[in-house]
Amino acid sequence: MYLFSSIWNADDWATRGGLEKTDWKKAPFVSSYKDFSVDGCQWEDPYPACVSTTTKKWWDQYQAWHLTDSQKKDFAWVQRNLVIYDYCKDTDRYPKLHVECSLSPWG
Template identity: 90%
Template sequence: MCSENGAGPERDELDFEFLGNRTGQPYLIQTNVYKNGAGNREMRHMLWFDPTEDYHSYSILWNNHQIVVPIRVFKNNGDDKNDFFPNEKPMYLFSSIWNADDWATRGGLEKTDWKKAPFVSSYKDFSVEGCQWEDPYPACVSTTTKNWWDQYEAWHLSDSQKMDYAWVQRNLVIYDYCKDYERFPKLPGECSLSPWD
């Protein structure tokens, strides 16, 4: 998802990327969060299923309190611990296939086999529940509880969602920027936020 200026230098963006795999190995997904053109909030997960076998449903809940992709939670607690939360620009949805074989699949060890082109992704049953951006400030980031995603129940994970999320964290995470002390000797502020709150 990109800002009103498209994929310009000041974009806000959520990435949900299939990184590919070596034949017979699990597929990987990388998620990333950008605000004003800055990212570096990557997480990588192993998938417990083969996404190429059939259509699968993927959902994103994005309100002013949290971004939830079923395998990741990115919290906004409304103070200076997370000044990185993207909630100030209108958003669009983009989908593409792009060549990232210099870094994505096994750190760039697996190269794209161009003999298998053309590469195709297809979608069905796409739906969006959202609000229309209105200048100067969008009503959809208020806490009016007008929409289901802006009611208290959507601000936090339920108890069963917390259990599922804990299982994902224990079993499927292979990279989390909040645990990369070599890259971030001082971790970004949001790393101290708990997805359980």
């Protein structure tokens, strides 16, 4: 399994209308994905047997999918101090609110 993504130069619109340019010297850039759904399983021999571990392993537990109070505070700090562009707030380009914009980012 793999996940592919790409990055493009959006200096002319995604960085406060071009006021802040992308610093390409800071590459490689890191991506994260929201609402990516996959069910992990524990490998068992012989292949292709794969036993579902839903609710049995750490990655299926509540703590792995929700932010702690401390993490929520960190997230809010990042939004206030580091986020340059938020398409959920770009009503000029997107007058209709995207579905994901109405969801809580804290889980």
